Amino acid sequence: MTRPKVLLIGATGNVGGSILEALLAADQFDIEILIRPNSATKPSVQALTTQRGIPGRIVDLDGPEDELVPALAGVDILIVTVGPALVAQQKKLVWAAKRAGVQRFVPSSYITIAPPRGAMLLREMKEEIINEIKLHNLGYTIIDVGYWYQLSCPPLPSGRIDYAIPLPDATRTVHGAGDAPNILIDLADIGRYVARILADARTLNRYVYLCGEVLTENQVLGVVEEMAGEEVDRIYEPLDVTTEKALQAFRELEEARSTTGRVNPDDEDNWEKLVPVLLTQYRVSKYVRQDNQPHVAEYLGYLDARQLYPDLRPRLFREFFAEMLAGKGRNPYAYA
Amino acid sequence: MTRPKVLLIGATGNVGGSILEALLAADQFDIEILIRPNSATKPSVQALTTQRGIPGRIVDLDGPEDELVPALAGVDILIVTVGPALVAQQKKLVWAAKRAGVQRFVPSSYITIAPPRGAMLLREMKEEIINEIKLHNLGYTIIDVGYWYQLSCPPLPSGRIDYAIPLPDATRTVHGAGDAPNILIDLADIGRYVARILADARTLNRYVYLCGEVLTENQVLGVVEEMAGEEVDRIYEPLDVTTEKALQAFRELEEARSTTGRVNPDDEDNWEKLVPVLLTQYRVSKYVRQDNQPHVAEYLGYLDARQLYPDLRPRLFREFFAEMLAGKGRNPYAYA
Numbered sequence: 260m261t262r263p264k265v266l267l268i269g270a271t272g273n274v275g276g277s278i279l280e281a282l283l284a285a286d287q288f289d290i291e292i293l294i295r296p297n298s299a300t301k302p303s304v305q306a307l308t309t310q311r312g313i314p315g316r317i318v319d320l321d322g323p324e325d326e327l328v329p330a331l332a333g334v335d336i337l338i339v340t341v342g343p344a345l346v347a348q349q350k351k352l353v354w355a356a357k358r359a360g361v362q363r364f365v366p367s368s369y370i371t372i373a374p375p376r377g378a379m380l381l382r383e384m385k386e387e388i389i390n391e392i393k394l395h396n397l398g399y400t401i402i403d404v405g406y407w408y409q410l411s412c413p414p415l416p417s418g419r420i421d422y423a424i425p426l427p428d429a430t431r432t433v434h435g436a437g438d439a440p441n442i443l444i445d446l447a448d449i450g451r452y453v454a455r456i457l458a459d460a461r462t463l464n465r466y467v468y469l470c471g472e473v474l475t476e477n478q479v480l481g482v483v484e485e486m487a488g489e490e491v492d493r494i495y496e497p498l499d500v501t502t503e504k505a506l507q508a509f510r511e512l513e514e515a516r517s518t519t520g521r522v523n524p525d526d527e528d529n530w531e532k533l534v535p536v537l538l539t540q541y542r543v544s545k546y547v548r549q550d551n552q553p554h555v556a557e558y559l560g561y562l563d564a565r566q567l568y569p570d571l572r573p574r575l576f577r578e579f580f581a582e583m584l585a586g587k588g589r590n591p592y593a594y595a
Numbered sequence: 596m597t598r599p600k601v602l603l604i605g606a607t608g609n610v611g612g613s614i615l616e617a618l619l620a621a622d623q624f625d626i627e628i629l630i631r632p633n634s635a636t637k638p639s640v641q642a643l644t645t646q647r648g649i650p651g652r653i654v655d656l657d658g659p660e661d662e663l664v665p666a667l668a669g670v671d672i673l674i675v676t677v678g679p680a681l682v683a684q685q686k687k688l689v690w691a692a693k694r695a696g697v698q699r700f701v702p703s704s705y706i707t708i709a710p711p712r713g714a715m716l717l718r719e720m721k722e723e724i725i726n727e728i729k730l731h732n733l734g735y736t737i738i739d740v741g742y743w744y745q746l747s748c749p750p751l752p753s754g755r756i757d758y759a760i761p762l763p764d765a766t767r768t769v770h771g772a773g774d775a776p777n778i779l780i781d782l783a784d785i786g787r788y789v790a791r792i793l794a795d796a797r798t799l800n801r802y803v804y805l806c807g808e809v810l811t812e813n814q815v816l817g818v819v820e821e822m823a824g825e826e827v828d829r830i831y832e833p834l835d836v837t838t839e840k841a842l843q844a845f846r847e848l849e850e851a852r853s854t855t856g857r858v859n860p861d862d863e864d865n866w867e868k869l870v871p872v873l874l875t876q877y878r879v880s881k882y883v884r885q886d887n888q889p890h891v892a893e894y895l896g897y898l899d900a901r902q903l904y905p906d907l908r909p910r911l912f913r914e915f916f917a918e919m920l921a922g923k924g925r926n927p928y929a930y931a
Contacts, residue, residue, distance in 0.1 A: 376726035390712035396894060464894050558732060558800050560896060 261289075263362075264333050265457070266316065268293040268352075269340035271303040273409075273591045274369050274449055278338060279307070281450030287458055288336075293318050320348055327355035336457055338365040343537055344530060346384045350391050357395040363463060364392055364399045369449065371405055371544060371551040372442060372468060372559065378548055379540045380509075380533075400456060401466040403561070404449050405442030405551055406541075408471065408579040409591045411479055413491045420487075423588030429538075431491055434546035435498040437476040441551045444471035445574040446591060452564045455571060466561040471573040473553060476546075482577055487584060498547045505539035512536050598625040599698075600669050601793070602652065604688075605676035607639040609745075609927045610705050610785055614674060615643070617786030623794055624672075629654050656684055663691035672793055674701040679873055680866060682720045686727050693731040699799060700728055700735045705785065707741055707880060707887040708778060708804060708895065714884060715876045716845075716869075736792060737802040739897070740785050741778030741887055742877075744807065744915040745927045747815055749827045756823075759924030765874075767827055770882035771834040773812040777887045780807035781910040782927060791904045802897040807909040809889060812882075818913055823920060834883045841875035848872050 265282060269275035270292040282288050294315040298304050308315045318330040331337065337356050339349055349366055356364050366388045373382045392399045413431040414424045424430065452469045456462045474482075480491050515532040544550045553563065565573070582588055601618060605611035606628040618624050630651040634640050644651045654666040667673065673692050675685055685702055692700050702724045709718045728735045749767040750760045760766065788805045792798045810818075816827050851868040880886045889899065901909070918924055 374726070374729040374732075377730040390710070393710040393895060394713040396710075396891065464896070555732065559729060560800070 262287060263335040263457070264289045264291070265336045265338060266291050266293055266331065266334040267338045267340070268320075269367070270307060270313075271298075271301070272340055272342070273407075273446055274404075275338075275340035277446050277448075277450035278340065278453045279313075279450070280447075281454040282457075283313075285454040285458070287454070290314075291316055291334075293320075295320060320352070324351045324355060327351060328358045331355055331359035331361060334359060334361050336363045336365065337361045338453075338457075339367045340369065341367045343381055343384065343533070346381075346388060349388045353388065353391045353395055353397060357397045362398050363457070364397050365402060365453075365457070366392065366399065368401050369404050371541065372403055372556045372561070373544045373548075373550040374559065378544050378550060379537075381537045381540065398463055400462050400464070402453060402456060402469065403466070403556070404444050404469045405471075406444075406545065407591070408443055408445050408574075408576055409589075411441075411443055411474075411576075412580065412583060413480060413483060415483070415487050415489045416492055417487075417489055420583045420588065422586075423583055423590045425590050425592040428494065429542075432494040432496050433476050433480070434496050434501050434542060437480070439546045439549045440473045440475055441545050442468065442470045442553065442556070443474055443479075443576060444469055445579050448573045451571060452568065452573075455568045456564065459567065461567065462562065466559070467564050467567070468553075468556045468561040469564045469573075470553065472576050474576060479576060482580060486577065486580055501539070501542050502547055505536070505543045508532075508535040508539045598623060599671040599793070600625045600627070601672045601674060602627050602629055602667065602670040603674045603676070604629040604656075605703070606643060606649075607634075607637070608676055608678070609743075609782055610740075611674075611676035613782050613784075613786035614676065614789045615649075615786070616783075617790040618793075619649075621790040621794070623790070626650075627652055627670075629656075631656060656688070660687045660691055663687060664694045667691055667695035667697060670695060670697050672699045672701065673697045674789075674793075675703045676705065677703045679717055679720065679869070682717075682724060685724045689724065689727045689731055689733060693733045698734050699793070700733050701738060701789075701793070702728065702735065704737050705740050707877065708739055708892045708897070709880045709884075709886040710891075710895065714880050714886060715873075717873045717876065734799055736798050736800070738785075738789060738792060738805065739802070739892070740780050740805045741807075742780075742881065743927070744779055744781045744910075744912050745925075747777075747779055747810075747912075748916065748919060749816060749819060751819070751823050751825045752828055753823075753825055756919045756924065758922075759919055759926045761926050761928040764830065765878075768830040768832050769812050769816070770832050770837050770878060773816070775882045775885045776809045776811055777881050778804065778806045778889065778892070779810055779815075779912060780805055781915050784909045787907060788900045788904065788909075791907060792900065795903065797903065798898065802895070803900050803903070804889075804892045804897040805900045805909075806889065808912050810912060815912060818916060822913065822916055837875070837878050838883055841872070841879045844868075844871040844875045 265288045267275060267279055270279045282290050291314045292307060294304055294317045296317055296319050299317055307313045346367060368385050370381060373379045375386045376383060411430060414421055414427040448471055456467055484490055512529060512532040515529050601624045603611060603615055606615045618626050627650045628643060630640055630653045632653055632655050635653055643649045682703060704721050709715045711722045712719060747766060750757055750763040784807055792803055820826055848865060848868040851865050
């Protein structure tokens with residue numbers, strides 16, 4: 260049996276890196292990474308290609324659509340991991356992937372569970388790509404992951420884990436009563452599940468969600484305080500404030516759009532107004548609407564990766580936090 | 596066990612009538628029909644209420660949203676069957692159904708299989724309602740049915756079945772080579788399957804498609820000619836003409852929208868421009884894209900009603916056509 264050829268876009272990112280390491284470890288795939296022309300000489304890319312010998316394909320995603328088709332030749336599984344700014348760019352990849360004979364397209368999803376419309380603009384941007392995939396009858400798998408442990412961990416008054424905390428104020432904020440359950444996961448586990456999902460015919464043309472643990476903010480803070488022996492300096496935010504912040508951010512984005520005349524949510528001109536919308540809408544969805552939960556995922560038609568792969572034990576928040584305390588954590592947004 | 600309370604909207608229509616008869620025959624549901632204030636005295640409504648004793652609720656769907664909530668009190672299953680012009684009106688029904696405690700909302704779908712975006716405006720209008728349902732976490736079932744036998748049967752040169760043929764030119768047209776397989780069904784079977792689906796927990800929050808037979812235009816014409824002993828007077832239409840007709844209809848709709856400044860596809864001002872778009876896009880989807888097939892339905896995540904209810908044998912086109920020849924057919928668009 261030949262090994263499926265996987266092309267990974269975004270291998271140097273957080274999610275892409277998690278997937279790359281797990282696919283390499285699985286030893287079941289023939290892996291190549293896509294390299295953008297102006298990234299080829301970056302140390303993070305060279306660490307993968309030159310130093311580790313992972314084959315790379317240099318492809319200009321901004322080039323003409325026709326040229327993307329030969330660039331995808333021989334690819335069975337195309338995995339895209341890109342930040343919000345590049346989500347729309349996948350549209351022409353869908354078209355090219357269909358023509359190139361790609362069997363399974365895994366678009367950049369990897370976010371929290373939320374309904375397709377009306378709750379989160381980021382979800383809507385990703386749905387555009389899913390709809391494009393369905394329009395072309397292209398094989399796909401949508402993988403969502405909840406929210407990372409890495410972005411859910413509060414700072415400690417002693418400052419000893421500040422080295423790995425990207426959003427200190429957000430993570431010491433308790434929204435409402437702090438009792439909304441949320442699907443959380445260790446970034447490293449995303450790849451482990453993805454490797455299983457891609458070797459599994461049951462997940463073709465399906466939505467799958469991953470889950471490390473379902474925890475409320477109070478539960479996360481409880482684990483942290485118990486294990487660290489320190490009390491977290493909480494900020495309390497009423498839910499109506501959480502909602503109003505998101506509405507205000509959205510109004511400012513709308514205003515920027517009407518000024519620039521550009522309506523694409525990921526248009527560069529609107530980028531600085533878009534980021535606050537995405538961040539605040541995550542919080543409304545997680546804490547006010549309480550979308551990011553297994554029963555909502557099931558309602559929305561997702562398969563549960565825990566049920567598909569009962570032998571794969573995801574890391575608990577407690578295990579992740581022990582590493583943080585031991586100095587083995589990593590700030591996912593601190594790039595070399 | 597109490598019988599679920601079903602409220603049916605559109606009971607005097609083709610699909611609604613099929614569902615009503617089958618639900619009554621199933622004798623498992625407590626059925627009421629919704630009656631619009633200005634329809635209460637119509638003979639078609641009185642035939643159901645006064646003559647057959649089916650309980651009706653008079654509800655003004657154009658009234659304030661708040662008043663819809665008590666109007667839906669006690670309803671477990673809300674079934675909506677409405678024509679394209681009223682699809683958008685379901686949005687406030689979703690909101691009211693959630694507040695009234697409706698357990699399962701069956702929005703007006705009942706069309707061919709097609710991807711959610713980019714292929715058919717009618718599909719997109721219906722997707723808007725599905726997205727609204729998901730935004731509210733309302734229990735639902737989406738039921739699609741392919742295309743009716745009643746709208747797929749060509750006229751005969753002898754004129755003997757003209758009494759039951761609503762679209763004579765469309766049904767004697769062969770699109771391209773006439774070899775695109777399509778999911779077809781007898782209108783009467785829609786209700787029989789719906790009655791089973793609504794009594795089945797497996798179909799909650801799922802998409803289900805019904806299928807009588809999968810037939811090409813050549814196969815339909817073959818059955819007709821063999822059974823009638825007459826040759827159908829075919830019109831041949833190349834697929835690029837089929838596509839161009841749909842594009843032209845869409846351009847005219849866009850022009851009408853820009854003139855009226857009204858963008859809602861089902862806005863009254865655009866209605867006469869919308870109908871040709873819907874009809875021509877059906878043909879592109881069925882014959883050019885070839886969406887309306889079981890493998891596409893499966894790709895899009897639908898359950899197959901034939902697999903769910905193997906004991907329920909749908910009527911074959913041949914059986915339907917025998918009735919047409921025997922004078923027992925009915926023109927679905929000839930209202931009394």
